[in-house]
Amino acid sequence: MRSSSAKPTTSMGWSPHSRDRPGPTGPGAKVGAEMTEAPMDPRLRPEVFWARLRSALAEVPEEARTPPTDARVGAVLVLLEDTDEGPRVVLTRRRRDLRSHPGQVSFAGGRLDPGETIHEAALREAQEEVGLHPDSVEVIGSGPTFYIPPSRFWVVPVAARWVTPHDLTENPWEVDEVLRVPLTQLLDQDRWRHAPLSLRGSTWAWQLDDDLLWGATAVVMSLLLDVAVEDWNRGVTPESLGDDLAVRPWESAPSWQRRARLEGDLPAIEQSQLPHVTAEQVRRARAWADERGDDAVRRAEHAGRALAHTVRRLRGGDTDGVVVTILVGPSSNGAGGLAAARLLATAGAEVQVLTVGAPRFPEQTHLLRDAGIIVRAVAPGGLESVGPPGEVVIDAMLGIGAEPPLRALPEVAATWLRRYDVPVVALDLPSGVSADIGLQGACITADVTVVIGLPTVALNEAIVQPYVGDTYLADVGLPRAAWQAAGVPMTGPSPFSKGPLVRLTAEGRATDAGTPDQAELGAS
Incomplete structure (x- = not known):
């Protein structure tokens, strides 16, 4: 594996590859769009794109790309290959029967093993998930760490240039399909979508050929485009795209029964069999009990x-x-x-x-x-x-x-x-x-x-x-009468x-x- 130093340099003496490498089209690799004869977007030319990305990664402060020592830490590999139309990013579609992020488009990645570095973990996970040869890539550097609230993971994106592309093979236990998405698709405004956040604002999302790119992977891709492709979004913000282009994939996400965490046998009841109460009803039930000592x-x-x-x-x-x-x-x-x-x-x-x-x-x-x-x-x-x-x-x-x-x-x-x-x-x-x-x-x-x-x-x-x-x-110890006094129907x-x-x-x-x-x- 060819790897840059822990702190990538911005030396203008770096020489980009003299020719683009179209990726393989064999088994296990789905191309996001057909090759075209249109001239390459000048912002995606190797000497421009890679120089901007290297410079941006070199400027990420050490503390920003270092996750907390005692946290749950993972690494993902942002793998990019050169093609005749510009860089193409390698993504995966996770199996829909996985408990974690089922069916989502994601980078290859996972939790660090004991003693591993961030870069080692990202490459190992890519090897395990899609059969990537570690010596076929050049690690460029790490981006800023981000936190995934639902799983409480801190994840570090590792950017790499795929200098010797080869056929990839999905690990059938984790990956449904390997996706190779040209960045030209992400620059195509017809594919732009946005995912509204729970409080305010939105994050970027993209409608690919058969998949939706959203969530943490889309956040990383938008950051990469921000630093590597000048004015890629033409000043447009995701929330300004409007309701017609809003996507809410979590509403149709695959689901599982909650995983039991407590030892021993405990009685169980289906939650839907119980009345669900408002905060005001809880206050009224408690007040009823308070009045009676x-x-x-x-x-x-x-x-x-x-x-x-x-x-x-x-x-x-x-x-x-x-x-x-x-x-x-x-x-x-x-x-x-x-x-x-x-x-x-x-x-x-x-x-x-x-x-x-x-x-x-x-x-x-x-x-x-x-x-x-x-x-x-x-x-x-x-x-x-x-x-x-x-x-x-x-x-x-x-x-x-x-x-x-x-x-x-x-x-x-x-x-x-x-x-x-x-x-x-x-x-x-x-x-x-x-x-x-x-x-x-x-x-x-x-x-x-x-x-x-x-x-x-x-x-x-x-x-x-x-x-x-x-x-x-x-x-x-709140009696049934307290809930009934608060307007909660109590039957059964x-x-x-x-x-x-x-x-x-x-x-x-x-x-x-x-x-x-x-x-x-x-x-x-």
């Missing part, structure tokens, strides 16, 4: 017990010596998190509490401190001085009254958390997800969510599913007839491809 402190105790039980099962049935970090807000959820802190400490866990606001019941933190449990307030400047979280994190920051997106101290805590590869247990909903609206902007991505009493209407939304993970319903047997913690199954729920927010750049 069944107050928030008692409910917090039940919620904390459910969280402690969840952590115990997540850790194989034993919490002795397990380090648990609990993010606590000023809401009823925060009170549940503080109750869990006390119960987990009693069960032998090493507990650290990080608060993102004054606790609703200050006496809870007084008790914890007196018991020798660390309680720290999150500062606006960040959590670098705190160090990494424990082996499990509980998200008990925001309750049903919070409106998205994340902001202020909860946003600081969430930004810190995404830098670490640790399982997250959320109480009721991951912080940043609205009980009524669902997903609107950045939020915590949970591995397990413990829902209190009844699921909220947000859990009906497919685009929320990648963020809640395996979902359980916890009994906090109690969901807790077989136990106080019940797994919610959900047929037809989307995987991590089922959300519009596929990538965030500069999120470290």
